[in-house]
Amino acid sequence: MYGLKELKGCIKIDKESVECPVKDCSLIVERQHKSFKREQKYQCPKHKIFISPTTFEYETEQENLLWYDSADKYLYNEIKKVKRESRIARDNSEDALTWNVMRFLDRQGLLTDFLSKLSNKKINEAELILWSYSPKEKSDWTLLNKARIEFGETIKHGSEPDIIIRTDKVLYFIEAKLTTKNETTPPNPQEKKKYETGDNNMFQQIFKSDYETIAIKKKRYELLRFWLLGSWIAKQLDIDFEFYSLVKQSCEREIKGDFAKHRIETAKRKFSRMTWEQIYNYIKTLTNNKEKQKMTDYFENKIIGYSSNNTIIKAFNI
Structure with missing residues (x-):
């Protein structure tokens, strides 16, 4: 895996x-x-990476994953059966980052401790559901599928939160961003599905603004869907719901306040x-071991490609 230590600070680029x-x-x-494009003419014959002026992609997905023992490989392959889209071999992949960080917390048995500190609640049990795959059910999560159907989505093309964590007290939805923003609009603005009418007009109980304002004018379509589906699932489980936008420290500082104008808490x-x-700082407090060192090195060495002036971009403010 290549990062700040292994890569040039500036690369030479011309028109050809x-x-x-x-x-x-x-x-x-x-x-x-x-x-x-992943074509041979764009691939370094020595390092086997596919190169563009701003990023690169590994030859295999495994090269971009920190955790890939037999148990990880099995889980990852099962997730891929339900996950719709993946560019996990790309250097600036949000999915690779999500896997590397969340699998670390899960493998180390740290999810309950991390979430307890995050929510200021004693969390005793936690199941990590990445990209809708439930390890306990060995399939896409049943309750998420029920929520999709309740609000007019199909299971095959329904909303897919990056990270769901089901616990004994709180349902967590976490939408991970690295180089993208929380700005999305519906592919077909005229098709509202049943977002406003599902579960006896639940939309009216959890939103201040109407669908057009949130999803189209303010470009919070993805946040709208996850707030709606997560609230519904938490109601079925009779537990709290906490929805987090996971971003870089330097990005979207106003997202909580902006979305607050439209949601009812x-x-x-x-x-x-x-x-x-924040997650990096939590990991830094842990007792030293090889996996912790591997994880902190990953954070500190992580880049998100090259800028328009051909210089390397450090991913995190650490």
């Missing part, structure tokens, strides 16, 4: 070519234009902003 970003590599490849239903740096 891009040099390999790995230090001490003088090889150049043909420059990509528009969409990213209660003591049992909350939305907040969380940062990757």
Whole structure:
């Protein structure tokens, strides 16, 4: 896995070519234009990465994953059966980051401790559901599918939170962002499905603004869907619901306040902003072991590609 320690601080690019970003590599490849392609003419023959002016992609997904023992491999392959889209081999992949961080917490048995500190509630049990796959059910999570249907979605093309954690006291939805923002609109603005009418007009109980304002004018379509589906699932489980937007410390500082203008919170239903740096700081407090060191090194070495002036971009403010 390549990061700050292994990559050049600045790369040479011209109209026709891009040099390999790995230090001490003088090889150049043909420059990509528009969409990213995994073709041999764009691949460094030595380091086997596919290169563009702003990012690169590993030859295999495994190369971008910190945790891939037999248990991880089994879980990952099961997730891929239900997960709709993945660019996990890409250097700046949100999915790879999500896997590496959340699997660390899960493998180390730290989810309940982390969530207890996050929510200021004693969490005793936790199941990590990544991209809708429930390890306990060995399939996409039944309650999420029921929520999709209740609000007019199909299971195959329904809303897919990055991270769901079902606990004994709180249902957590966490939407992870790295290089993208919480700005989405519906693919078909005229098709509202049953978002406003499902579960006896539950929409009116949890939102201040109407669908058009939130989903289209304010571009909070994804947040709207997750707030709605998560609130409904938590009601079925009779537990609290906490929805977090997980972003870089430098990004979307006003997201909590902006979304507050449209949602209705209660003591049992909350939305907040969380940062990757917060998770890093939590990990730094843990007792030292090899996996902790591997995780902190990953955070500190992580990049998100190259800027328009060809210089490397450090991912986190740590």
